[in-house]
Amino acid sequence: MEPKGGDSGGMMPDSIRSEVAFWALPPDEALLYAKREIEHAPLVSDDPDLHAPVFLNLSVFKRSYELMERILKIYIYPDGSRPIFHTPELQGIYASEGWFMKLIEESRRFVVKDPEKAHLFYLPYSSRRLRDAIYRPGSHNLRPLAIFLRDYVNTISSKYPFWNRTGGSDHFLVACHDWGPYSTTLHAELRKNAIKALCNADTSEGIFVRGKDVSLPETTIKAPKKPLKYVGGKRVSQRPILAFYAGLMHGRVRPTLEKLWGNDTGGDIRIFRRLPNRVSRNMSYVEHMKSSRFCICPMGYEVNSPRIVEAIHYGCVPVIIADNFVLPFEEILNWSSFSVVLPEKDIAELKNVLLSIPLRRYLRMQECVRRVQRHFLWHARPEKYDLFHVILHSIWYSRLNQIQNASL
Template sequence: MQRHVLSLSPDEALAFAKREIENAPLVSEDPELYAPVFRNISTFKRSYEWMEYILKVYIYQEGTKPIFHDPHLIGIYASEGWFMKLMEENRQFVTRDPEKAYLFYLPYSARQLKSALYVPDSHNLRPLSIFLRDYVNMLAEKYPFWNRTHGSNHFLVACHDWGPYTLKEHEELKTNTIKVICNADASEGIFKAGKDVSLPETLIKNPRRTHRNLGGKRVSQRPFLAFYAGHMHGRVRPILFKYWSDKDEDMRIYGALPNRVSRNMSYPEHMKSSKYCVCPMGYEVNSPRIVEAIYYECVPVIIADSFVPPFDDVLDWNAFSVIVAEKDIPKLKEILLAIPLRRYLTMQTNVKMLQKHFLWNAKPVRYDLFHFILHSIWKSRLNQIQIPQSS
């Protein structure tokens, strides 16, 4: 890495790094990365190395608990809490000098915002949006950093389904910031692929054992073709249930897992015993089943037409998952059976090799989930930098 870059302004350093990444040396294999799951392992590796070398994040200290600086580490929305915890504890990437920052973090929790301010059954998210509007306006009055870029070098991390909808009272917050959200729905006009970041939804039951039940069975010990169990809300799951519940021994499709079934085999064991794990959208596009499938080495089958999968900018989801259009649910078994065994075995191996990029670690390690999320935010910031074309 070239040392003079550290003396440049953040925008100048980003421009230099962007040129270096575009001219990345060719990498065919790497001891820490598995090339078949990446779109371009060479540019990813170079980009990641530059992130490690120069990235600095300023975290606003304003805001009181529980909405700010109070990470919630369990449940299906735990991703936002884990990122907050690990970001605020980080020494490598965090700077106390905002003039040296490449990115500014708005350290609130969408889940905690909902718990603190939402009136149950009111169906009114406006108080949450007004709260965030007032917070951003306060920062803009107190510091010059928001107004310099109209918020484009600021980011927020929100896993709660309502995350995108709580931004609507502040146009710059909604439009300009880098939104790291689980509800990565490209059809609603709030999440912008290429600018915003699709956050993996991770169900954490015990924050001290985030790797609990990790791993799966070998392919020969996976007797079921496909498995799904869960609530029947949203537009997709009732269709899945209608066509495949109790219709076929190979297709283990349930609502909530019945007691008669769970007595013999738990939910994780079903995933570990299935070749494919069906991940249909619920009320919103994302589902913690996608990451669970990766944990249990089961090839995910994603059914959510407008969903942008996590890290789609660097990972090749076709290498380790099956994406089925909602209209093709009646043909689901036919689609899965048409996948040649050799291709399935490759996908299943890729899922295993991918696993470490979706793990939360109490102390982050290179290329884990914390770093992958941060890299996607860094990459979005890089995309804002225009490099003049040489004549």
Template sequence: MKRAFKQTGFILLRGLSWCCFGHKIEWRRFSAMVAVLTVSAYALQMLVLTHLVQPNRPLPSHKQTHYPSYISSNSSLQKVHLTLTNSVISPNKSNKLVQLFSAEQENVELQGPLVQRKSSVYGSNKDTNLADTTKVAHSLSPRRHVPKQRQVWLLPPNEALVYAKKEIDHPPSVSEDPNLYAPIFRNISVFQRSYELMETILKVYIYSDGSRPIFHKPPLKGIYASEGWFMKLMEENKQFVTKDPEKAHLFYLPYSARQMELTLYVPGSHNLKPLSIYLRDYVNKIAAKYPFWNRTHGSDHFLVACHDWGPYTVTGHEELKRNAIKALCNADLSERIFVAGRDVSLPETTVRAPRRPLRYLGGNRASLRPILAFFAGSMHGRVRPTLLNYWGGEKDEDMKIYKRLPLRVSRRMTYIQHMKSSKYCLCPMGFEVNSPRIVEAIYYECVPVIIADNFVLPFNEVLDWSAFSVVVAEKDIPRLKEILLSIPIRKYLTMQNNVKMVQKHFLWNSRPIRYDLFHMILHSIWFNKLNQIHTHQM
């Protein structure tokens, strides 16, 4: 073979010398000739090398071959490239369940040799048989039948939801995830699998219909800011939002109950009917204009409302009240509007500075919290006057219970400093069951004490509130101090640490990050939508 290369090279060089010797060089012709000779030499070389690497024996069947043997310690290959053509990179590196290559899928077909020659082939032993000095590895070819796991995001919306429901009903166990803290969850495996599927599958269509300020103008400040921040971040989102409603799994009604109150409510009238009529007419309009509402009678539509009157704005439309998913701060079971398992309890967050929603975050460590329990606020509703009657007026040094925080007290220690210096922060209901103090307590790393019967706690479907809070029945207010003192110090320290760990799930970020409040709200809506899928649909 070397002799053939030498002869070919000699002939080419002789021809080149003949063209150049004794002649005036025309550089254009000379360059063209060099190019032709180079291409010819390259083509000849590739032809010879192609002949060299042809295997002289048939490859073993894929039924007899197991790819782990290619990477055994005795392998003489210097490099083996196994191309996993069916794998997908999950947003979460720990996600082993949204892979395109799975042990549960049908056997892969092995195709085509990838030959790696031993170094000895290029060494001094020229007589070595080529077949004995090569190792054959196989690349993993695409399957003939593409499994649903590989193309789940291409499935029709209903089929994708059924697939996701099956997955979360039988999730793999999670041993450790650095981004999640298992003790604060009901079932960390279910949550993680559901969240990953949400990231992979979920698409939301946002109706552009509706005039400002009730629609598409989110309030970002005050105690009702949750509905506004969600609207803002949802409408800015590119990962979950789709412009094609046929690809959507959920449909968002982007209205603000707070803006509705400011625009439509007549102060002092005590008449909420105009609000419900306005929303009823809006739903009727989109139902007449688009086919999507009537297709499911609203069961794949959702709204987010943090105002106390949020539940009452849906009462004018029966399908909206009965079928749509409602994310409400006022998650009161006794009103028979909020339905546990379908609707979502929305955290009520007080945002004082929209540009800095996380201001004042954090609190003192346990040893620097001398106050047993603290509350200060207006005396509306049925619970707070009872609380003040038993524990107010500085009757007990351990229990700091006030109406509004007195000026003489606030000069020495502000409201926020009180929360940062208290072991337990009391969160009694006001006119309605919800209270912004629950999230405030979490922000300031104070164990929340919830006093509100019939209240469904935020994200109750995934979070284990007993791990980081205390729930006291309204009838047990006279025993409040006794209940708190009966909690062992070790358990309190565990709960306070858990408050710190759950804090990340209640934070607004101007640019949402994984597992933050925006994603937790969206996940609960997604999770409860999956819970509506029954066995007969699967």
């Protein structure tokens, strides 16, 4: 949604629009009001709380976020048995879905008990818990997970009237496990209409719908009581390593990296299957990231990688290698300002690409990494513009973009 100048298309003057009692409007009318307000967002070129270069359109984001805070109300279905429902997983690489579940269920600002007042409806399940409870190890059969979720949606659509009013288009789920997309495939409306916030945001499989679904950042949480542990980085002058990666070598991208630069401990690009003891004794994995100018974030079996957010946390410019991957919050963030996206076919040119970036441009990118970091942080009590709020904003923004002005 791009801001437009002046009052056009029969819109009421700003002085009147600002007095609209949006809290008294029916949910659909409130969303339409918000969409029109965002289309006429006042120009913002600078803001003390937001770094303009990391946004595609700061004016649109700022106005949309303000309206989300003032208007958005969510109903959380109480149905579903633990641990699959209402039991957040707060540790590990799939913790994004758990942290969002925890914080939204604790929210007094956004959650309502009366579903008639809700603009969005949350399906509070954990794809990680679903896998643990339903999947039979070694079977390679994900169908039972999809059957379970299909039956759950059928239950709420028969018990409540809300799903059937929109075919599920005002409902959303948040799933970070790699198998999250595949668990939606047996319910046509869930797959097609509902807003799916997924870490595995792969456009090549026909499940993730760009422009409707939301790319969820995959965040590694090692200490749930201290989600910000290790966050921080070093100055550029203290980053002698050009680029770094260490981890498993599965998928189609990582073995090529290993073949080209594997275990070259003294090279500009350092690629490890795992850090050798002789290396880790002197510098840990985290210290390697904090001592590197670029951190390589290659896809594994799936397109997503927790290293993207790790790099941002440690002040390292991420180098993302994963075709068909929709980057988190691509509808608001200007990823070219703080990352390098390299096509898989150009892996052999990685070193040349990185060395060709002038120092002045790199310094700007690294500053943008530092400034965008606040939007990728979990807090036990959510803070303005943090990861919880930006995920919620993307879901809100997606719903607004589905609304046609003439339809309400």
